[in-house]
Amino acid sequence: MAFFIEKLKRGLKKTADQISQSWNAVINYRTTPEIDFNKLEETLLLADISLQTTENILKTLKSRIESNSSKSNDSGFIVEQLRQILVDKLQINNQRGPLSESTIILLVGVNGVGKTTTAGKLAHQLTHQGRSVTLVAADTFRAAAEEQLTQWASRVKVDIVKGLENEAPATIIYKVLKNFSERTQTIIIDTAGRLHTRVGLMEELKKLVRVAEKMIPLTMLEKWIVLDANMGQNAIHQVEEFHQGIGLTGIVLTKVDGTAKGGIVISLADRFHIPIVYLGVGETMDDIIPFDAQEFVSALLPKAG
Amino acid sequence: MFESITEKLQGIFKNLRGQGKLTEQNIEETLKQIRASLLEADVHLEAIQKFLEKIKQKSLGKEVALSLTPGQVFIKIVQSELINILTPKDKTSTRLKFAPAPPTLILLAGLQGSGKTTTAAKLAYYYKKDGRKPGLVAADLIRPAAIEQLEVLASQIQVPIFKPAAGEKAIEVCIRAVKSALESNCNMLILDTAGRLHVDESMMSEITSIAQRVKPSNILFVADAMAGQDIVRVVTTFHNKLHLTGTILTKADSDARGGAILSITSTTELPILFVGTSEKMDGLEPFYPDRIASRILGMGDILTLIEKIEKNNEKQQLDKLKLAQAKSFNLNHFLDQLRQLKKMGSLQDMISMLPGDVQMKNQIAQNAPNEKKFNQLEAILLSMTPQERQFPQLLDGSRKKRIAQGSGTRPEDINILLKQYDLMKKMMKNENHAEKLLRQMGMNAFPKRPPF
Numbered sequence A: 001m002a003f004f005i006e007k008l009k010r011g012l013k014k015t016a017d018q019i020s021q022s023w024n025a026v027i028n029y030r031t032t033p034e035i036d037f038n039k040l041e042e043t044l045l046l047a048d049i050s051l052q053t054t055e056n057i058l059k060t061l062k063s064r065i066e067s068n069s070s071k072s073n074d075s076g077f078i079v080e081q082l083r084q085i086l087v088d089k090l091q092i093n094n095q096r097g098p099l100s101e102s103t104i105i106l107l108v109g110v111n112g113v114g115k116t117t118t119a120g121k122l123a124h125q126l127t128h129q130g131r132s133v134t135l136v137a138a139d140t141f142r143a144a145a146e147e148q149l150t151q152w153a154s155r156v157k158v159d160i161v162k163g164l165e166n167e168a169p170a171t172i173i174y175k176v177l178k179n180f181s182e183r184t185q186t187i188i189i190d191t192a193g194r195l196h197t198r199v200g201l202m203e204e205l206k207k208l209v210r211v212a213e214k215m216i217p218l219t220m221l222e223k224w225i226v227l228d229a230n231m232g233q234n235a236i237h238q239v240e241e242f243h244q245g246i247g248l249t250g251i252v253l254t255k256v257d258g259t260a261k262g263g264i265v266i267s268l269a270d271r272f273h274i275p276i277v278y279l280g281v282g283e284t285m286d287d288i289i290p291f292d293a294q295e296f297v298s299a300l301l302p303k304a305g
Numbered sequence B: 001m002f003e004s005i006t007e008k009l010q011g012i013f014k015n016l017r018g019q020g021k022l023t024e025q026n027i028e029e030t031l032k033q034i035r036a037s038l039l040e041a042d043v044h045l046e047a048i049q050k051f052l053e054k055i056k057q058k059s060l061g062k063e064v065a066l067s068l069t070p071g072q073v074f075i076k077i078v079q080s081e082l083i084n085i086l087t088p089k090d091k092t093s094t095r096l097k098f099a100p101a102p103p104t105l106i107l108l109a110g111l112q113g114s115g116k117t118t119t120a121a122k123l124a125y126y127y128k129k130d131g132r133k134p135g136l137v138a139a140d141l142i143r144p145a146a147i148e149q150l151e152v153l154a155s156q157i158q159v160p161i162f163k164p165a166a167g168e169k170a171i172e173v174c175i176r177a178v179k180s181a182l183e184s185n186c187n188m189l190i191l192d193t194a195g196r197l198h199v200d201e202s203m204m205s206e207i208t209s210i211a212q213r214v215k216p217s218n219i220l221f222v223a224d225a226m227a228g229q230d231i232v233r234v235v236t237t238f239h240n241k242l243h244l245t246g247t248i249l250t251k252a253d254s255d256a257r258g259g260a261i262l263s264i265t266s267t268t269e270l271p272i273l274f275v276g277t278s279e280k281m282d283g284l285e286p287f288y289p290d291r292i293a294s295r296i297l298g299m300g301d302i303l304t305l306i307e308k309i310e311k312n313n314e315k316q317q318l319d320k321l322k323l324a325q326a327k328s329f330n331l332n333h334f335l336d337q338l339r340q341l342k343k344m345g346s347l348q349d350m351i352s353m354l355p356g357d358v359q360m361k362n363q364i365a366q367n368a369p370n371e372k373k374f375n376q377l378e379a380i381l382l383s384m385t386p387q388e389r390q391f392p393q394l395l396d397g398s399r400k401k402r403i404a405q406g407s408g409t410r411p412e413d414i415n416i417l418l419k420q421y422d423l424m425k426k427m428m429k430n431e432n433h434a435e436k437l438l439r440q441m442g443m444n445a446f447p448k449r450p451p452f
């Protein structure tokens, strides 16, 4: 675990450096003891936190500073307050229990965000937790998608189920779930990337979920959307559409190993109550870590004091 | 969901209307709104600041006296400045550069998942249809099945593919492909590389070596239309290392506002060669700055609407000027005016294009010029001789009777029209009363002005 956290920190270090830099500009406590809220606003906006969320955060921060006027020059206090505000936002949504013993995880999202890679990494991670994992290739659209997941399956040494030629994703899933109740296992379903604006593809996905929901207890079904940390405000539309369509139960944020901050998840927390479950931090099988709000925000902001 | 910019602009226009000119003060609020909107579109903050500064300069110097509302002038400035940034100085730079000696090489570069492989195949398909002989080179050895993906696509569009042999590195397959291109009857090669993070030193040096070695005349950065602010840092690093020659915007069929492309062009000035608009092989379109500009602003129809109204306004102004010169307002002029109004009478259409409040729209629609009434007035006027229209005093009882018959109306209707004409004649002396005039004519064209 320590290794993972190290990895996340490394991934976010560049971000933290950048934020520290802006932060130094934010509090120029020698010359002006006042905080430059404009600079702070910029910092948050550059992290892809939406304007509205940014304004809310600053409002809260200001009022906290006001009610602690003796500390209005204390940069440590202010950073700590900011950290707390962000952590609170993220934590509200992250009160969830562990995965049920038998679990079906359905990975959905737009094209190229990292669904297949996440499926492979998750399979690896959950196998290590002692689960018996099966990967299901339900992306029947993208060229060689099945081949990609097959390579992951052999890489992380788990079983894979594929459809027959021209088989609809819903049929593949029906077949997989038919025998599901017989033994305890974990199934990870990789689906085709689809833009949330494509009505036909969204209908296909809904159908697929309906099939699954008829066959297994709802508590066993996880529907996770995969989001790319490089994404901007459109992620909000994506979550909205997918959530409305199939009722999401989790968010996986990938590519956190770049310099993009994935601040969009903070805006998402303002609107939806969907927990962030995992972070993707690279392209190898170990590059996945459970989400932890404290860690996430700590890696994002400079240490207090 | 997001408050659309159209809604915001309605507010802006309301605020600016009737103020006569753009001042530092009334522009400040508007600039703020534009900033908010550009942020929602994911335009990078610095690019926004640069942009707003320009808009400010242009607007404050702008002569707006002739225009009916400063808001319209302002939004035009915003739009044309956006287009300006998105249009490369050198128009030819949006075209592919063909190497003096074939094969012409296109190297694709970008982050993971940005759409390089699909774009590679689309490019091959595009140029194949254009009569070239493209080949695809699979140089992504990182992502599982990336080669197979390109292979499937290559066979779909029937172009040759160069794949790495066992143990061959990305750079090696590129070199081999370039050497054997002509033998394989290819005069163009598209190199699909692995997605990479700009901060991944070893991967960045891999692609730099490829570029240095095969010297492609085109090095294109593939950017996702849904990208956020950080894309600026990414493209800057790629550009510094690779000397990019252009960009391709993918997944433009999403509902992302695509501000990333503005950030990219504003920081790198790279031309945009293509826009990807579907997962299909023919989903590659040329880039139109004006389309993306209104998309980034999220304005869609409102610009069309403004244009329509501006055209009408200009014409009306001209007509009024002519009128003033002639100093005699006769029924011919009245007819002209009527037809002008009637043209605007497709107001119903225009209103339906307006975003926002349905109730409000209905209210406007109800009060919009009544087609029937217009037609009746027009019919009456057309049943007169030009001479009668020029000298309305000629219209005696028998002429009125004839006109009523000809236009399928009653003589009283002719009298009503003449009263309206008299009224208008009086009012024409004072342009500001145009609205009041219309109301008294029972047309009530703009009970409340449309909200823009």
Ligand SMILES: Nc1nc2c(ncn2[C@@H]2O[C@H](COP(=O)(O)OP(=O)(O)O)[C@@H](O)[C@H]2O)c(=O)[nH]1
Pocket: A109, A110, A111, A112, A113, A114, A115, A116, A117, A118, A193, A254, A255, A256, A257, A258, A279, A280, A281, A282, A283, A287, B112, B113, B143, B195, B197
């Ligand atoms: N750096 C980085 N790359 C990732 C991560 N997750 C996925 N990728 C890469 O993103 C690209 C698209 O991933 P893929 O799983 O095919 O996306 P899908 O279309 O959603 O299934 C691939 O090149 C992956 O290797 C991550 O956490 N970090």
Ligand SMILES: [Mg+2]
Pocket: A115, A116, A117, A139, A142, A145, A190, A191, A192, A193
């Ligand atoms: Mg996939």
